[in-house]
Amino acid sequence: MTIQAGHLMMVDLPGLTLDDDTAAHLTTHQIRAVCLFGKNVQDEEQLRRLCRDLREVMGEDALIAIDHEGGAILRTPFWPAPPSAMSLGATDDVALTREVSEALARQLRSVGINWNFAPIMDVNTQSANPVIGVRAFGADPALVTRHALAACAGQAEAGVASCVKHFPGHGDTHQDSHLALPRVDRARSELEATEFVPFRAAVGAGVPAVMTAHIIYSALDNEHPATLSRPVLTGLLRDEWGYDGVIVTDSMGMKAIDDHYGRGEAAVMSLAAGADLVMALGRREAQLATLTSVAAALQDGTFDPDDMERSVRRLSRLARQYPAQAQPDAQRSGDAALFAAAWRRGLVTVGDATPPAPGSRVTLIARQEEARTNVSEAGLPARALARALAPMYDLKVLDYQEATELDWKALREEGRFLLLATAGRHLQPGLTGATPDLHLCLYNAYSMLDVPAPALLSFGAQPEALEAVVEWLRGEVQVSATLPFPVDESRQARAT
Structure with missing residues (x-):
């Protein structure tokens, strides 16, 4: 040879x-x-x-x-x-x-x-x-x-x-x-x-x-x-x-x-x-x-x-x-149905994660655009998530860029349900001190460690994952999956 x-x-x-x-x-x-x-x-x-x-x-x-x-x-x-x-x-x-x-x-x-x-x-x-x-x-x-x-x-x-x-x-x-x-x-x-x-x-x-x-x-x-x-x-x-x-x-x-x-x-x-x-x-x-x-x-x-x-x-x-x-x-x-069901079954809640009531006043806080990072494809832009949630709530959208500094005290004083959605690999600097009512971790599951709030984790931001999240928000999905990585007790307490 x-x-x-x-x-x-x-x-x-x-x-x-x-x-x-x-x-x-x-x-x-x-x-x-x-x-x-x-x-x-x-x-x-x-x-x-x-x-x-x-x-x-x-x-x-x-x-x-x-x-x-x-x-x-x-x-x-x-x-x-x-x-x-x-x-x-x-x-x-x-x-x-x-x-x-x-x-x-x-x-x-x-x-x-x-x-x-x-x-x-x-x-x-x-x-x-x-x-x-x-x-x-x-x-x-x-x-x-x-x-x-x-x-x-x-x-x-x-x-x-x-x-x-x-x-x-x-x-x-x-x-x-x-x-x-x-x-x-x-x-x-x-x-x-x-x-x-x-x-x-x-x-x-x-x-x-x-x-x-x-x-x-x-x-x-x-x-x-x-x-x-x-x-x-x-x-x-x-x-x-x-x-x-x-x-x-x-x-x-x-x-x-x-x-x-x-x-x-x-x-x-x-x-x-x-x-x-x-x-x-x-x-x-x-x-x-x-x-x-x-x-x-x-x-x-x-x-x-x-x-x-x-x-x-x-x-x-x-x-x-x-x-x-x-x-x-x-x-x-049958693949679409199989994958959709698998995404639903993989949802995990941390702390007392409760969806906002239908029709309630909700402020969605999400990044304007999630860029592609090395091997991964682009994340979920705020507008895509807003389209999915708009029929469910009196929705206000606050989309931020990487350098945005958010005033969480002022946001809380508005009296609206604060829904933070993150889809990127890392929590952005502007989110330091975030205190939402609910954190949707749509890609980087570990970002929940940095936000002392109840969380829903989907482990992805693909359309199928987003649909599973929306179904949970509508009360149509019962979560039974568990975190496949350890979280210390102090983090659990802060999220409750």
């Missing part, structure tokens, strides 16, 4: 179609793996055509991947939106998680996508985590394990390969690896009790792929992030745990890598560390730099040839076990 650098690379595409230049690039370098993003998605037929063209160019070993986690991590607004992982964790019904995961995977399979970069196996123990949050099933390793494995099983049933991430865990970080190089200084014993639990179970279950984290774990390798660490990828995952599935890096264009290593250098380091596939996303120059460096390393003896052959075989096995061929989704008609 003559291994080419392109066999060990995944790239992204510039647009909605496979243009001649990009097709020639894939063919010339024998690249067999691509990752799709929102820039590549317009509608279902366009996406199906793009996947068909990619398979024709890349052949039967084609791997066409996407982030289709649910909640805010979706690239396909034309399909019903499945709930976020934390919504499912709050419900804690593994049968539901498997059913939802099978349905979202059928969506992908219907257009020819054969690899989903999900589920998240991070145990979100850090409430200030800027990038994981509700993407995780929760803060308990056992809960995360059972739901992530159920999600993998559901996707496999639909013919789509899972990829658990971000090994060995991104749940205890204060930094986003898109923007910085995080470091976790927990002892090995702590990692064994928390971060490792789901991933070790995933290895035992034979999950088809694992994605690495761009994080330094000092107990495992004090110098290099896991993505570039042979002690982590080979020593721990391959040798100690016996994993023989595909190891794929997270995007090498993230600042955790790009700001500290050259693209080519990092690619060579990751493959030498034990990765099978380097996610060389971004501009063409970065892809070419990666190709050049990996090709040189294949020639000069940097890599063990047997390791590289094993990597190519693993990738080929994955693609042939989960072929990138479109398959009609005969069960599509």
